[in-house]
Amino acid sequence: MFETLPDPKLDGIIALMQAFAEDPRLGKVDLGVGVYRDEAGRTPVMQAVKAAEQHIVETQESKTYLSLAGDAAFLDTMRDLLLGGAVPASRVAAVGTPGGTAAVRQICELIRRAHAQATVWISAQTWPNHSPLIAAAGLPTRPYRYLDPESGALDRAGLLADLEEISAGDVVLLHGCCHNPTGVDPTPQDWAEIAALLDRRGAVPFVDMAYQGFGAGLDADAGGLRHLAARLPEILVAASCSKNFGLYRERVGLAMAIVPEGQRARLAGTLAGLSRRAFAFPPDHGGRVVSTILGDARLRHIWQVELYEMRDRVAANRRGLADALRAETGSDQFGFIAAQQGMFSLLPLSPEQIERLRAEHGIYMLGDGRVNMAGLNAQSVPVLAQAMAQVLR
Ligand SMILES: Cc1ncc(COP(=O)(O)O)c(C=O)c1O
Numbered sequence: 001m002f003e004t005l006p007d008p009k010l011d012g013i014i015a016l017m018q019a020f021a022e023d024p025r026l027g028k029v030d031l032g033v034g035v036y037r038d039e040a041g042r043t044p045v046m047q048a049v050k051a052a053e054q055h056i057v058e059t060q061e062s063k064t065y066l067s068l069a070g071d072a073a074f075l076d077t078m079r080d081l082l083l084g085g086a087v088p089a090s091r092v093a094a095v096g097t098p099g100g101t102a103a104v105r106q107i108c109e110l111i112r113r114a115h116a117q118a119t120v121w122i123s124a125q126t127w128p129n130h131s132p133l134i135a136a137a138g139l140p141t142r143p144y145r146y147l148d149p150e151s152g153a154l155d156r157a158g159l160l161a162d163l164e165e166i167s168a169g170d171v172v173l174l175h176g177c178c179h180n181p182t183g184v185d186p187t188p189q190d191w192a193e194i195a196a197l198l199d200r201r202g203a204v205p206f207v208d209m210a211y212q213g214f215g216a217g218l219d220a221d222a223g224g225l226r227h228l229a230a231r232l233p234e235i236l237v238a239a240s241c242s243k244n245f246g247l248y249r250e251r252v253g254l255a256m257a258i259v260p261e262g263q264r265a266r267l268a269g270t271l272a273g274l275s276r277r278a279f280a281f282p283p284d285h286g287g288r289v290v291s292t293i294l295g296d297a298r299l300r301h302i303w304q305v306e307l308y309e310m311r312d313r314v315a316a317n318r319r320g321l322a323d324a325l326r327a328e329t330g331s332d333q334f335g336f337i338a339a340q341q342g343m344f345s346l347l348p349l350s351p352e353q354i355e356r357l358r359a360e361h362g363i364y365m366l367g368d369g370r371v372n373m374a375g376l377n378a379q380s381v382p383v384l385a386q387a388m389a390q391v392l393r
Contacts, residue, residue: 012128012367020364028362029380031371034180034343035248036310039377046246048303052292056285065281068272070096070254074287077294078254082209082239084219086226092258093267095275096282098251100210100240101129106255107206107236108137109274110267111171120206121163121172123147125346125368127180127208130173144172147182149348152336154184160197168202171236176209177221178342181370185215185341191224195231206236213244213307214314215341233260241290243343244307250286310374314343317376324385329392343374353391361387 010018016032035043069075075094083092097103111118120134123146134141145158163172174194177185186194198205207225215221228235234257241252257267275282293299322338325331337345347369349357357363363384365371376384 016364016366019358023362023364025362027383029364029375029383031363031365031373031375031384033375034243034372036243036246036314036343036374037372037377038310039313041375041377043246043248046303046306048293048299048306049245049247049289051299051302052289052296053285055292056288060288063284066284068095068275068281069268070282071284071287071291073291073295075254077291078239078241079256081212081218081294082222082225082237082256083229083258084222084226086229087258088261090264091261092256093264093271094254094256095268095271096284096287097238097253097255097275098279098283099242100208100238100253101133102251102279102282103238103240103253103255104130104133104208105137106271106274106278107238107257108134108139109278110236110255110257110271111204111206112137112139113270113274115169117169118204119167119170121166121170121203123159123173123175123179123182125179125182126173126175127210130208134173146179147184147346152184152340152345152348154186154190156186156190156193160193163194163197163201163203166198166201166203170201170203171206172198172203173206173208174224176207176212176225176237176239177215178211178344180210180342181344181346181366181368183337183340183342183345183373186224188223188227191227194224195228198228199232204234204236205232206238208238210240211243211342212239213304214311214343217308218304229258234258241286245286245290245293245303247286247289250289251283252286252290254287314373315341317373317381318345320378320381321373321376321385324382325388328385328389337373343372344370345373346370347388349388349391353388356391357387360391363387 020030119140122141124143144162145155148155205228212221237256239254242248293303319338325334349369
């Protein structure tokens with residue numbers, strides 16, 4: 001039965017992780033995998049998470065099944081964190097999912113059920129898993145321009161021009177904040193223009209929110225989503241708590257559909273039915289940690305302080321690298337690194353230069369030049385800047 005099965009292609013990030021693990025050099029630097037790291041290179045459990053887990057261990061009396069949608073407190077607190085009251089709860093249907101990945105996948109299943117002819121428009125640079133997840137649900141994708149490689153900023157004119165071609169009922173996937181891999185986000189003015197365009201064309205925005213709190217702040221990072229929610233009749237959302245709660249392996253996420261009044265129950269039932277056929281019930285523990293934190297003023301404060309510490313460390317690495325590159329190369333060409341936000345930037349390096357950084361300097365990044373800014377520290381910032389200056393010479 002399995003002889004004709006093609007050999008699987010190793011995922012680029014997983015292959016890079018393996019190569020890094022096998023590299024015996026002491027000073028090697030891992031900028032590949034997209035997890036937060038502290039100055040010592042660790043990805044610690046947040047204090048607020050530990051306290052919430054302790055509370056759950058002491059008070060939880062049963063682990064029997066919940067509804068297919070998962071823990072209602074998780075869904076309600078996350079709805080408020082994401083939407084901040086931009087739309088009434090009566091317009092929001094949501095289900096818990098195993099991480100943001102499954103949220104993206106389940107939303108794609110929902111799109112196919114509702115409108116099998118829909119094309120999902122994705123930014124030309126995007127999280128490498130977006131295309132495969134959309135394709136797995138049987139939907140076609142089309143790219144829209146996003147990053148202006150010259151300035152390292154948003155190609156606003158290109159984006160708006162490309163989205164003029166969308167058909168009514170098409171879906172436009174947008175990163176809520178801290179765009180992965182570019183670190184470039186629309187301004188509030190850009191969001192308003194995108195919302196107006198989608199409204200005019202009858203297209204549906206699909207917001208992937210995986211880094212809320214890592215950019216300008218919890219509310220500001222959701223500003224684009226909230227603007228869309230206030231303006232348009234239908235919005236799809238996939239959210240992940242992997243990064244901002246550090247709950248990566250617990251698999252915490254949710255799929256949300258914001259719909260006109262009167263349609264909530266149909267959407268909630270459809271999403272629950274799709275869950276039933278994919279994984280039935282979402283994992284509970286991580287979602288319960290999130291709702292315990294968000295529902296308790298003291299824990300929420302501790303969490304927010306920790307989250308902003310992570311955010312500030314990444315931003316300091318960005319400034320440090322931009323400064324070090326200015327000093328090493330004598331050029332301002334890398335100033336965009338400090339202006340971008342979130343964990344990722346795309347460095348303008350050729351495949352050969354990226355390979356030289358790995359082979360000659362033990363510096364690992366993805367093949368398109370994506371670096372995880374959280375992987376840097378005071379030691380590795382100058383190492384990277386010097387090595388880049390060398391391979392760029
Ligand atoms: C843009 C984006 N969406 C979704 C996810 C999904 O994360 P997870 O499934 O680990 O919650 C990620 C994780 O890297 C991401 O970068």
